[in-house]
Amino acid sequence: MTLDAVLNKARAIEAAVTQADRMEKETDQKALIMRRNRPTRNQQQTDRGICSFCGCQFHQRLSTCPARFHQCSNCLNIHHFEQFYRSSRRERSGQSSNIILKQQTKSYHPTKQKERTKGLPNSKFDVSVNNVKISVIADSGSTVTILDRNAYDQLGKPKLAPTSVNIDT
Structure with missing residues (x-):
């Protein structure tokens, strides 16, 4: 290896390290700015005044939520009604589904909720x-x-x- 080749390689490495450091600093600063400006989940719920699990007037604890122990038929997870299933619209768009409006009477707060039945017809x-x-x-x-x-x-x-x-x- 010649002296020129060694110098070129050293310059390239130095430039790469400098560029990587600059990119890291920019990313850290952007991440800090994003974190500071984003409201927390509790702030969002309090601002809306509506519970994101059941749709009723916002309550502080899950223990008082009518959706507590309810199993979602969309994702089979518990503690939220089907209409509050959190997935991207893109994820749901390819699924065939029928929506049935039913009266929720088991809870203290009677609410109307959508029950989603989905799936392939020949599954x-x-x-x-x-x-x-x-x-x-x-x-x-x-x-x-x-x-x-x-x-x-x-x-x-x-x-x-x-x-x-x-x-x-």
């Missing part, structure tokens, strides 16, 4: 496992297959083996 199949016919719902995005209690009973309650797989819901 339910009958399969045969050990010569026993059971109904399943196809979920190509799932990493595990889960049987409900009825299917397990129909299969004759086979012996289960311990597993190290953890399933997050």
